[in-house]
Amino acid sequence: MEKYIEIKNLNLYIDDKILLNNISISINKPCKIGLIGKSGEGKSLFAYSLINSEIEYGARKIFDKISINGSDNNYSENVSYIPQEPLSSLNPSISIYDHFKINDKKRQAKKDLNIEIKNLLHEVGLSDFDLLLKKYPYQLSGGMAQRVLIALSLQNNPKLILADEATSSLDSFNQNKILKLLNNICNERSIGIIIISHNFDLVKDFCDILFKIENKNIREISKHDLDSDFYDNKDIKLNQKNKNIISINSLSISIDNTKILRNINLEIFENQTIGILGLSGSGKSTLAKTIVKQYDNYSGEIKLYGKEIKNYTYTEYSSIVQHVNQDLLGSLNPKRKIKDILFDLNKLIRKNKDVFNNLIFQYLKRLNLNVNILNLYPMQLSGGQRQRVLIVKSLLWSPKFLIMDEPVSSLDPYVQIEIINIIKKLKIERNLTLLVVSHDINFINKICERVCILENGQIIEDGEVEEIINSPKHKYTKKLLIN
DSSP states (O other), rough: OSSSSSEEEEEEEEEEEEEEEEEEEOOOOOEEEEEETTTTSSHHHHHHTTTOOOGTTTTEEOOEEEETBSTTTGGGGGEEOOSSSSSSSSSSTTTTTHHHHHHTTTTHHHHHHHHHHHHHHTTOOOOOHHHHHHHGGGSSSSSHHHHHHHHHHHHHHOEEEEESSSTTTTOOOHHHHHHHHHHHHHHTTTTTEEEEEOOOHHHHOOOSSSEEEEETEEEEOOOGGOOOOOOOOOOOOOOOSSSSSEEEEEEEETTTTEEEEEEOOOOOOOOEEEEEOOOTTTSHHHHHHHHHTTOOOEEEEETTTTGGGGOHHHHHTTEEEEEESSSSSTTTTTTTTTTHHHHHHHHHHOOOOOHHHHOOOOOOOOTOOGGGGGSSSGGSOOOOHHHHHHHHHHTTTTOOOEEETEEEEEEEEHHHHHHHHHHHHHHHHHOOOOEEEEEEEHHHHHHOSSSEETTEEEEEEEEEHHHHHSSSOOOHHHHHHHO
16 A cells, blocks of 8 residues: 655755755655754755755755655655745736736636636635735735735645645734644645644644654654743843834825725834734734835825934935844845845945954854855755844844844744844844834733734734733734634
């Protein structure tokens, strides 16, 4: 009897460095499989090897056997992949409809294709089909983009789905919805799902079999081996208020005739850490992008130190305000090495060359990044490494105000704690003001002293984190906390 998944002696290399050594996995029937491990251990690279994409990341593989659903020669055709970085994975130059049209291997008639697309979008919790299909990826929230990718992965009826942090960009409400969908897919279509995740609670609750990748190998583990208690200690209290740094009055913005933000009023004080919490599509990222001058077609006013932000030059504003984007890969030029991305920043910042270069090495060390990454391209880094490079890139400007959009959503718990502690220490040492955008109340509770709840582009609650958690006033907030 053929095994559902059978892998014998799989080895993965980059140049002469072995990343995964003699991987052997045997699974009898379709089921839900969890794969965990620290950032940089090779989780995503293992997934790429099953779809024959490892060469795109500078790797090569040697193996005795890879068989998916009984197929050896064409195993990759039976596998679909849901990537972890949705905003980088969709083609920004074509509409959502064209993504499905290009992805249609059955070459269906237009009428049949349209019906299938709408059914798939409905499955993953998306509506307003006609409007959505005309949009381009940059017009979607991170959560919507992720769900479009999940729908695309189901389009050609795969036998195995690889979900690489497929819910990390979603709030807890939509995350649960997607997991229920994936569970139904596994049962109703008799296919397997490999969930690659840093969320230990998720894989414990969702998966039938668990594997851990560590020390270049993959081994099966029990659910009792997992320790998910990473948020039990709020060790540093950040609650100092000083003078006003950002003042937002009656801020509204529409994108493609859709109102995204509605009459936002917000005061942010120096040395404060404030969180913006809401479901996917609530306007969190749009608010962050508007504050960092990516959108200028807003009504109302945004003032930095009493001066309207439209009146600052790019360099003036960048030296005060920096943004760490949630799109880890799309924020780094894929054709340039990390050293070129970082060292060339001084053409804009214009510090003493030796001082600036020394600053780069200092920040690399502070964020636990090996200097060897300077010679690598963004695609060769793990998600955790890319996140830290983006933080380094922002800190080189010596900003006073740092905006972080989902800064740990794609990172494993070990790296999450590391990044959180680094952010806290840097915040205190550099007197930083922080605005943190997230859908994760646990993360907000860990790092922020104040939180604003955003629903449909409006702030519906604003207060101390503990007060909001213990005594939420709005039904929407209660829903966020329950989920």
